[in-house]
Amino acid sequence: MTRSGLMMATAMAGVIASSASAQPGAMAMLKGQDGQDVGHVIISQGSAGTLFHAELSGLTPGWHSLHVHEVGSCEEGFEAAGDHYAPDGNGHGQLAEDGAHAGDLPNIHAGSDGTAMAEFYSSRLTVAEGAAPLMDEDGSAIVIHENADTYQTDAGAGGRVACGVITQTK
Numbered sequence: 016m017t018r019s020g021l022m023m024a025t026a027m028a029g030v031i032a033s034s035a036s037a038q039p040g041a042m043a044m045l046k047g048q049d050g051q052d053v054g055h056v057i058i059s060q061g062s063a064g065t066l067f068h069a070e071l072s073g074l075t076p077g078w079h080s081l082h083v084h085e086v087g088s089c090e091e092g093f094e095a096a097g098d099h100y101a102p103d104g105n106g107h108g109q110l111a112e113d114g115a116h117a118g119d120l121p122n123i124h125a126g127s128d129g130t131a132m133a134e135f136y137s138s139r140l141t142v143a144e145g146a147a148p149l150m151d152e153d154g155s156a157i158v159i160h161e162n163a164d165t166y167q168t169d170a171g172a173g174g175r176v177a178c179g180v181i182t183q184t185k
């Protein structure tokens with residue numbers, strides 16, 4: 016089985032496993048600017064937020080920022096995804112004085128082979144309900160940026176290197 020086939024099988028197994036619970040789930044299949052598969056993010060609804068599970072490849076080694084963007088589109092060089100998802104009106108930055116917006120997620124690190132795996136929880140986001148649902152009227156996207164996020168008001172994230180539209184799995 017190819018690496019991309021294995022990643023897809025892993026993603027589908029996660030979707031099937033998450034569908035055993037009554038909570039909604041979602042996933043995003045990410046592609047790079049060259050159209051090549053970069054991996055996937057599986058999103059599982061918890062009782063007070065969402066669990067993100069990312070398996071990625073083909074990235075430049077080093078730190079990258081990962082954000083939820085406000086529109087479920089990866090067209091126009093990923094610019095159609097819009098800005099970081101901020102339905103609460105908060106500014107940017109996990110460490111900023113005014114707090115972070117819902118789309119701020121932790122940085123990820125790609126190893127020397129370009130692969131990255133991450134798992135983290137966001138108490139600000141939900142799949143379909145609440146104040147910051149990923150599946151709102153225009154959907155949402157996951158975007159990986161070329162640089163690490165500073166976690167301050169100015170993200171310093173750089174260009175968009177991968178994008179995936181978030182789709183509800185159940």
